[in-house]
Amino acid sequence: TQLLEQSPQFLSIQEGENLTVYCNSSSVFSSLQWYRQEPGEGPVLLVTVVTGGEVKKLKRLTFQFGDARKDSSLHITAAQPGDTGLYLCAGGSGSGGSNYKLTFGKGTLLTVNP
């Protein structure tokens, strides 16, 4: 069974601070997605990383996929209250294409205080 561990589970910071959220596994994934989920809504995709060592930037958010494709990190620079939410990582697996599925971590609940 593939597992993804996210840390920290909860994070409360002040506006303007930087933060990093981690997503770790003992398994190799073909891809790693980061989603953001608001209360009462479904996960919304932020980014997909596919290649080991890949780094993607989305404004103040920087996503990195580990060289061995077992771990990933999300770094937010100068956090704003609008960044508050639940951040989920999800690993993609499935060798035959049609059996592709996502394995989710439990998420990191981020609160950015003004």
Place this chain on the structure above:
Amino acid sequence: EPEVTQTPSHQVTQMGQEVILRCVPISNHLYFYWYRQILGQKVEFLVSFYNNEISEKSEIFDDQFSVERPDGSNFTLKIRSTKLEDSAMYFCASSRYPGSVWPQHFGDGTRLSIL
């Protein structure tokens, strides 16, 4: 932007009753998924569906569960005889094709409460 829609947003059902959760995937998507999230726990894969067949299913997806695409637009999840532990948020997702290049788009979920 096209989106996945799910109905109802909240379903309350007596234990032992059948329940059908409905989803309308994005129109040009070919792969469909159901996930569930028990309160306080992670989102878990249930089943994937393509070309009117189940592609993959998890251990959770036992004989009490079934999926169907009854027409060209709807994708349904049926739980035949609900149990208390089926209480959860159920998310439908769709993608154009499978694989990491094609993102899965999620609906806002149906909250299923079993009494």
